[in-house]
Amino acid sequence: MNAIKETHFNFPGQTSFYKGKVRDVYTIDNKYLVMVVSDRISAFDVVLPEAIPYKGQVLNQIAAKFLQATADIVPNWVVSVPDPSVTIGRICDPFKVEMVIRGYLAGHAWREYSAGRREVCGVSLPEGLKENDKLPAPIITPTTKASVGHDEDISKEQILERGIVSATDYEQLEKYTQALYKRGTEIAEKQGLILVDTKYEFGKADGTIYLIDEIHTPDSSRYFYSEGYADRQANGEPQKQLSKEFVRKWLIENGFQGKDGQVVPEMTPEIVLSISERYIELFEQITGEGFVKPGNESVLQRVEKAINNELSAL
Numbered sequence: 001m002n003a004i005k006e007t008h009f010n011f012p013g014q015t016s017f018y019k020g021k022v023r024d025v026y027t028i029d030n031k032y033l034v035m036v037v038s039d040r041i042s043a044f045d046v047v048l049p050e051a052i053p054y055k056g057q058v059l060n061q062i063a064a065k066f067l068q069a070t071a072d073i074v075p076n077w078v079v080s081v082p083d084p085s086v087t088i089g090r091i092c093d094p095f096k097v098e099m100v101i102r103g104y105l106a107g108h109a110w111r112e113y114s115a116g117r118r119e120v121c122g123v124s125l126p127e128g129l130k131e132n133d134k135l136p137a138p139i140i141t142p143t144t145k146a147s148v149g150h151d152e153d154i155s156k157e158q159i160l161e162r163g164i165v166s167a168t169d170y171e172q173l174e175k176y177t178q179a180l181y182k183r184g185t186e187i188a189e190k191q192g193l194i195l196v197d198t199k200y201e202f203g204k205a206d207g208t209i210y211l212i213d214e215i216h217t218p219d220s221s222r223y224f225y226s227e228g229y230a231d232r233q234a235n236g237e238p239q240k241q242l243s244k245e246f247v248r249k250w251l252i253e254n255g256f257q258g259k260d261g262q263v264v265p266e267m268t269p270e271i272v273l274s275i276s277e278r279y280i281e282l283f284e285q286i287t288g289e290g291f292v293k294p295g296n297e298s299v300l301q302r303v304e305k306a307i308n309n310e311l312s313a314l
Contacts (some may be wrong), residue, residue: 002053002296002298002299003039003051003052003053003054003055003299004036004038004039004040004051004056004085004299004300004303005038005039005040005051006019006024006038006040007024007036007038007300007303009026009036009304009307011026011028011034011307011308011311012028012308012311012312013028013029013311014026014027014028015027015028015029015030021040021042021045021047022037022038022040022041022042022047022056022059022219023035023036023037023038024036024038026307027091028311030091031090031091032079032088032089032090032091032311032314033077033088033089033090033091034086034088034307034311035086035087035088035089036056036085036086036303036307037056037057037059037060037085037086037087037214038051038056038085039051039052039053039054039055039056040052040056041055041244041247041275043244043247043248043251043258044248044251044256044257044258045258046258046264048264048267049264049267050267050271050272052272052275052276052279053272053276054276054279054280054291054293055275055276055279056085057084057085057294058217058218058279058280058282058283058291059214059217059218059219060081060084060085060086060087060214061081061084061283061287062214062216062217062218062283062286062287063087063213063214063215063216063217064078064081064087065287066184066187066215066216066217067211067215069183069187070180070183070184070211070215073176073179073180073183074176074179074180074202074209074210074211075208075209075210075211076089076210076211076212077089077090077092077203077210077211077212077213079314080310080314082306082307082309082310083302083303083306083307084294085299085303086303086306086307088307088310088311088314089212090205090210091205092202092203092204092205092210092212093203093204093205094145094201094202094203094212095164095165095169095173095201095202095203095204096144096145096164096165097142097143097144097145097154097159097164097165097173098142098143098144098145098151098199098200098201099140099142099173099174099176099177099199099200099201099202100121100140100141100142100143100197100198100199101138101139101140101141101177101178101181101197101198101199101200102135102138102139102141102196102197103134103135103138103181103185103194103195103196103197104132104133104134104135104194104196104197104224105125105129105130105131105132105133105135106131106132106196106197106222106239107196107197107222108120108141109125109139109141109197110131110132113125113129114131120139120141120153121140121141121142121143121153121154121155121156122155122156122157122158123139123140123141123155125139130233130236132196132224132232132233132238132239133233138178138181140156140174140177140178141153142154142155142156142159143199144164145201156170156174169204169209172209173202173209176200176202176209176211177200180200180211180215181195181198184198184215184216184221187216188216188223188286189226190288191285191286191287191288192225192226192227193223193224193225193226193242193285193286194223194224194225194226194229195216195221195222195223196221196222196223196224197221197222198215198216198220198221198222199220199221200213200215201213216286217286218242218243218244218279218282218286219244221243222241222243222245223241223242223243223286224239224240224241224242225239225240225241225242228240242282242285242286243282246275246278247275250265250271251264251265
């Protein structure tokens with residue numbers, strides 16, 4: 001299948017290259033970042049062996065749409081999107097925290113709560129909540145950005161005590177996070193979705209805070225379907241989710257959770273195709289737009305050409 005598993009480009013003015021779990025990032029003239037969102041897929045902090053066609057395009061195009069839809073709230077790092085799988089942006093010095101915001105008690109926060117803890121990242125939670133209940137108000141539960149392995153929970157107080165972010169900047173990050181989440185929930189609502197929780201990353205350049213990385217994608221966010229949410233909660237049934245949870249579920253059912261000694265189950269062409277189709281479904285549900293598959297030319301040639309054309313124009 002025509003998918004981006006890895007890239008080995010060499011662009012004019014290229015000063016460095018970084019390969020992340022799913023992104024290949026090229027630095028140009030120490031001024032711009034060229035981010036190729038590959039079709040690699042990760043779960044439980046492990047990159048799975050097969051690439052998923054169109055996954056990178058899905059994530060990049062959702063992020064581009066929502067960065068544009070929130071540019072009036074906070075400036076973002078994007079300079080251009082020259083290809084469905086590529087974003088070129090300004091270099092920012094990233095804050096070493098991820099701003100996670102939760103409107104519902106799900107995922108990690110629920111696991112903490114069900115283990116008897118009534119405080120997550122320094123934020124107190126009331127008694128008597130059930131999994132997936134709406135919280136009295138959205139809460140910010142930041143994590144530290146780990147260079148290797150899992151990110152770790154951290155409280156606002158610890159962030160300020162350790163000087164990870166200045167008090168002035170952190171206050172601004174909180175305001176941006178709340179406003180972005182509010183906008184995200186409004187957009188989701190129009191699509192019959194609930195934005196359950198999500199994360200934002202910010203950076204600074206020339207004294208200005210910018211929103212960086214992807215936002216409101218199924219890899220960085222959890223969505224529920226609005227229809228039937230209240231009935232499912234009342235009956236104690238699991239919520240219908242729109243996220244990459246289905247990939248994790250398939251791995252768990254096949255004995256893999258990223259633990260030592262565990263082996264990733266075989267990703268047959270049928271499994272790869274089904275994951276690809278689910279990502280396209282996610283795109284159409286989240287954006288309300290039809291997904292357009294590019295032509296049959298080599299995806300790597302297409303991407304390289306688009307980037308070269310854009311860089312020569314910058």
